[in-house]
Amino acid sequence: MAQQTRTIETDCLEQWTKQYRGESSKGKCAAYIPALKEADPTQLGICVMGPDGQISRAGNYDAPFTLQSISKVISFLAACTHHGIANVLEQVDVEPTGDAFDSMVRLEMHKPGRPFNPMINAGAITVSSLLQGNGVQEKFLSFQDMVERMTGRKHQINEEVYRSEWQTANRNRSLAYYLAATGFLACPVEDALDVYIQQCSLEVTAEDIAKIGLILAHDGYDPIRKEQLFGKELARVTKALMVTCGMYNASGNFAAFVGVPAKSGVSGGIMAAVPPRGRSRELPFAGGCGIGVYGPAIDQYGNSVAGVALLKHMASAWDLTIY
Numbered sequence: 001m002a003q004q005t006r007t008i009e010t011d012c013l014e015q016w017t018k019q020y021r022g023e024s025s026k027g028k029c030a031a032y033i034p035a036l037k038e039a040d041p042t043q044l045g046i047c048v049m050g051p052d053g054q055i056s057r058a059g060n061y062d063a064p065f066t067l068q069s070i071s072k073v074i075s076f077l078a079a080c081t082h083h084g085i086a087n088v089l090e091q092v093d094v095e096p097t098g099d100a101f102d103s104m105v106r107l108e109m110h111k112p113g114r115p116f117n118p119m120i121n122a123g124a125i126t127v128s129s130l131l132q133g134n135g136v137q138e139k140f141l142s143f144q145d146m147v148e149r150m151t152g153r154k155h156q157i158n159e160e161v162y163r164s165e166w167q168t169a170n171r172n173r174s175l176a177y178y179l180a181a182t183g184f185l186a187c188p189v190e191d192a193l194d195v196y197i198q199q200c201s202l203e204v205t206a207e208d209i210a211k212i213g214l215i216l217a218h219d220g221y222d223p224i225r226k227e228q229l230f231g232k233e234l235a236r237v238t239k240a241l242m243v244t245c246g247m248y249n250a251s252g253n254f255a256a257f258v259g260v261p262a263k264s265g266v267s268g269g270i271m272a273a274v275p276p277r278g279r280s281r282e283l284p285f286a287g288g289c290g291i292g293v294y295g296p297a298i299d300q301y302g303n304s305v306a307g308v309a310l311l312k313h314m315a316s317a318w319d320l321t322i323y
């Protein structure tokens with residue numbers, strides 16, 4: 001784990017984490033994946049990482065959690081790196097839905113049933129089926145490698161969460177069968193589902209997703225290791241998807257009151273990418289940053305309640321918005 005130097009930014013994060021922890025009582029841990037219900041709902045942690053390696057963190061920043069839907073950003077990056085953006089977008093569109101993340105209503109209403117975007121479950125299952133390799137193991141490895149290239153460490157699946165989701169995945173299973181019927185699945189149904197659930201079960205910390213957010217903020221360039229990991233165009237398409245679809249049917253509210261590309265997961269993680277802000281060199285993290293938040297009590301949209309409240313405060317105080 002990188003070293004943290006005590007800064008004004010860290011002091012602010014510690015104060016705000018204390019201030020917003022109580023917001024978690026307005027939400028609940030996800031229960032439809034039974035293992036996620038076991039988390040302590042009062043946790044709230046944050047890690048912010050700047051391009052020079054500056055790190056500020058507070059609260060439960062070192063608590064491990066599973067990526068869940070945050071993995072959809074990474075599988076999209078991996079699939080596009082392999083096939084090219086245009087080829088992936090033939091199988092999945094880039095339009096927001098305004099529906100819940102696991103909704104299936106639009107698949108049948110809009111022929112031929114191409115999923116609306118890679119951030120909803122239907123689109124993400126299509127993307128998982130497109131990952132490089134033959135069979136579950138190879139496809140999952142190409143996902144896991146993409147995460148490792150960005151965070152610099154190998155991550156493992158949380159087996160309990162994986163099993164819990166596999167056993168209760170009837171809705172995603174039905175989405176996958178529907179996608180296969182309409183020709184939007186590139187591998188057998190059970191394989192696509194298995195890869196998808198494995199990627200959702202990968203265990204990370206707030207610091208890991210802050211690092212991925214930082215790379216996206218810098219258009220695919222890792223400013224710490226000084227390496228271009230994927231192309232600028234891919235980074236921009238991905239950030240546009242995060243802005244329009246990343247917080248699901250709360251994306252408009254998040255864009256209005258936080259104003260940065262972000263992606264949530266039902267385990268309570270939020271990953272955000274704050275591009276460099278030319279407005280003032282005096283602003284905290286003016287050179288851009290990645291933010292990782294963890295707060296497992298989620299709202300009706302599947303977003304961390306305390307996490308969103310903390311980000312709203314922070315965005316206003318530090319003028320983070322891209323608009």
Ligand code: DON
Pocket residue numbers: 067068069070101102121165172200264265266267301302303
């Ligand atoms: O497929 C699911 O339902 C979960 N594995 C992931 C959903 C999710 O994280 C939605 N996010 N807010």
